[in-house]
Amino acid sequence: MNFGILYSRIRKDEKLLLSELRDRGHEVTKIDVRKQQFGLSEPPADFEGVDLVVDRCLATSRSVYATRFVDAYDIPVVNHPDTAGVCADKAKNSLALVENEVPTPETTVAFTTDAAMEAIEEFGYPCVLKPVVGSWGRLMAKIDSRTAAEAILEHKETLGHYEHKVFYVQEYVEKGGEDIRVLATDGEPVAAMVRSSDHWITNAAKGAATDEFGLDDEALDLVERASDAVGGGLLGVDLMGTEDGYTVHEVNHNVEFKALNEATDVDVPARVVDWLETKAEQAEVSA
Amino acid sequence: MTECIECGAEVTLHDDLEVGEIVDCSTCGAELEAVDTDPVELDSAPELEEDWGE
Incomplete structure (x- = not known):
């Protein structure tokens, strides 16, 4: 099988995957997302002959859009762009969990500092303010007092781009x-x-x-x-x-x-590749 | 071994270096991206972006 690894940086995780795939005799097509141009109907040439695209984009924005295009070309891709879209955004993530009755921390989203301040006061201290898009624990704020809340909200409003004006306030667990x-x-x-x-x-x-x-x-x-x-x-x-x-x-x-x-x-990469092989086989059958 | 593009020091590389992999220069600390492996070519690694991660 030919697995397309969509990437912009080869982390240790990708190296483990590449090694496992190659050890099993699979063809691997590394596709650097930074070099691609995605048209509306035809896939870029690098996707030729790929049985399954594995999205390993480091940048969330690229992951969300690239998987959407790949799916539109009818090339099997994991994870599905719908999944990427939900997981990439903490507000959508929280809504999806609640809709499926999965216990998740109480959360309020507000769009102005005044509304966010009200939400924070309602939660009480400490509570948590998170960016809706972000990872690795970055830009997370545990708010211990009203003065801290005022400062953080002012900074986000003044310095942040528009996504930082979506204030995602959460109970401290x-x-x-x-x-x-x-x-x-x-x-x-x-x-x-x-x-x-x-x-x-x-x-x-x-x-x-x-x-x-x-x-x-x-x-x-x-x-x-x-x-x-x-x-x-x-x-x-x-x-x-x-x-x-x-x-x-x-x-x-x-x-x-x-x-x-x-x-x-x-052996985590081995188990992941087991699953990727199954997904590729399923895609082949349904093609 | 290849040369750090920032400080010129020798950079030690793994045998299984992949295009797209990041290596650190142990002399100046620069993050370098392998943009080719045959022969090895290093470039400055992109700066961390806000939407990077899981």
């Missing part, structure tokens, strides 16, 4: 210094890890310590439902444990797995 990352393929967990830190942000990208995590029935059920909520695919589902059970704070569509691969005994 007491998660005991850790959260859980589950890598799942169409709702089936590949592996899971707990990410722990003294900092309130526990992203692996922020240096959180990681360890293998065994999922109980409640978590298994939530991962499946969270995956369904965003349309399935190769996903990173993030959960927090609370006194009342788990809550899912987001689902990532362009999931990194190098930290997970090191934290667990599971």
Whole structure:
């Protein structure tokens, strides 16, 4: 099979995938998204002969648009652009989870600093302000006081581009210094890890310590439902444990797995490629 | 080995270097992108963008 890897940067995650695909004898077509021009009807030449495109774009904006074009050309692509569209935006992500009755932190979106301030005061302190688009724990604010809220909102309004004027305010969840990352393929967990830190942000990208995590029935059920909520695919589902059970704070569509691969005994790239092979076979049958 | 385009120091490379991979210059700390591997050609890596990530 010929797998098209749509990328702009080859991270360790992509290297693991490339190595696994090549070891299995697959043809791999690396497609640098920065060099492509997407017309309305014909795919760029680099996509010729590709059986399945695997979106590994580092930039969310490119991921969302490129997968939409690839899908429009009727070239099978994972993840689907609808999934990318939902996961790329925290507000859409939250709505999708709630619509599918997946527990998720209480969230309010407002469009002016006054309305956002009201929402923050209603949540009380601390609460959390996040950008609707962003990753790796960047630009996240835990707001401990009204004066801090005023300063952050003013900065966002003054310095931010228009997306920063979509104020995404969320309850602060007491998660005991850790959260859980589950890598799942169409709702089936590949592996899971707990990410722990003294900092309130526990992203692996922020240096959180990681360890293998065994999922109980409640978590298994939530991962499946969270995956369904965003349309399935190769996903990173993030959960927090609370006194009342788990809550899912987001689902990532362009999931990194190098930290997970090191934290667990599971051969994560092998399991991912198993799934990619299945998707490519399914696409071949339905073509 | 190849030369850092920022400081001219020798940069050590892995055998399995991929086009699109980032390597760090251990002398000046510059992030360099492999834009070719045969022969190896390095360029300055793009700066971090706000929408990068998962």
